[in-house]
Ligand SMILES: CC(=O)SCCNC(=O)CCNC(=O)[C@H](O)C(C)(C)COP(=O)(O)OP(=O)(O)OC[C@H]1O[C@@H](n2cnc3c(N)ncnc32)[C@H](O)[C@@H]1OP(=O)(O)O
């Protein structure tokens with residue numbers, strides 16, 4: 372284990388100094404695009420104008436015969452595309468794959484100063500992050516990259532889940548963690564073919580209203596199979612000072628269920644999610660920007676309790692030191708998001 376005092380020293384001579392605080396720009400959605408797809412590359416500046424973050428995906432969903440062109444396409448994006456200040460991330464291939472070394476080497480040396488975050492799939496433990504941490508430092512030093520590239524882990528194996536806390540704390544480069552429900556379901560041998568979301572078989576059932584007929588009057592409600600995982604990921608991230616994200620929702624046409632899944636993650640503490648299709652950008656923006664009515668009530672709590680202490684009744688509800696902090700979370704997020712968004716500023720009354 373590294374000595375805490377060494378945590379903020381670069382891991383290679385000439386690499387930039389590690390950050391002490393993780394930057395928190397609007398991060399409501401990480402929008403995935405396939406850099407091997409010329410059409411998607413051409414549309415990227417328009418997408419970047421709507422999205423908080425754009426991510427060139429090199430891993431799953433990119434066919435083997437397009438791995439090289441996806442990497443080259445992302446280099447082209449980094450060198451030429453005008454993203455108007457929207458952060459550019461990548462998801463490289465997984466650490467056991469034959470492509471990842473060239474992914475990281477090429478991207479850091481060619482577009483290291485344009486790349487904000489490298490997402491690492493299928494992270495199993497701190498050792499995976501340590502490997503990438505040192506490699507990226509060596510490449511940053513070689514290429515003269517001026518600010519450190521951050522790392523983001525996908526939580527998508529049972530082993531990674533068991534080690535989520537050590538992953539979150541593995542390096543000062545750690546920016547956040549996303550849930551990868553598809554790979555995680557496969558790893559855990561969960562019986563679902565869905566990419567995120569609920570399942571009609573995963574339900575709670577009310578008691579029967581007729582003791583003789585067990586079918587009568589029973590209400591079934593689908594539960595969220597990702598509840599435990601997301602909550603644990605949020606705790607690991609917050610305790611390490613990094614950001615938790617929900618991941619993909621694969622049923623692109625079911626915008627209603629997508630919104631419900633995103634909202635459950637938002638309420639549990641996630642700062643954002645992935646968007647796989649342009650339609651999911653707007654859903655994520657709506658869900659991960661707090662509701663103006665809740666913000667208005669939170670502002671009322673803060674205004675009514677200027678020192679944030681003691682017990683008070685506001686609109687029939689008990690408020691105290693703790694609920695003042697809850698209100699502060701909502702208002703602080705609303706203020707951050709409203710900074711660059713006139714519509715939100717008006718909606719929140721700032
Ligand atoms: C489990 C995981 O690993 S999830 C992460 C990996 N998966 C991904 O990254 C998938 C990314 N998304 C996609 O590839 C696509 O959205 C798909 C395959 C899901 C659906 O694609 P399509 O069937 O083409 O969707 P659709 O017909 O609705 O597309 C409408 C338009 O949006 C464009 N579009 C679709 N997805 C995206 C995207 N992610 N980014 C930018 N543009 C997009 C299409 O190119 C199309 O453009 P056009 O009107 O100019 O022809």
Ligand SMILES: O=CC(=O)O
Nearest residue numbers: 527551552553554
């Ligand atoms: O990579 C994402 C996943 O769900 O798997």
Ligand SMILES: [Mg+2]
Nearest residue numbers: 431527551554
């Ligand atoms: Mg995956």
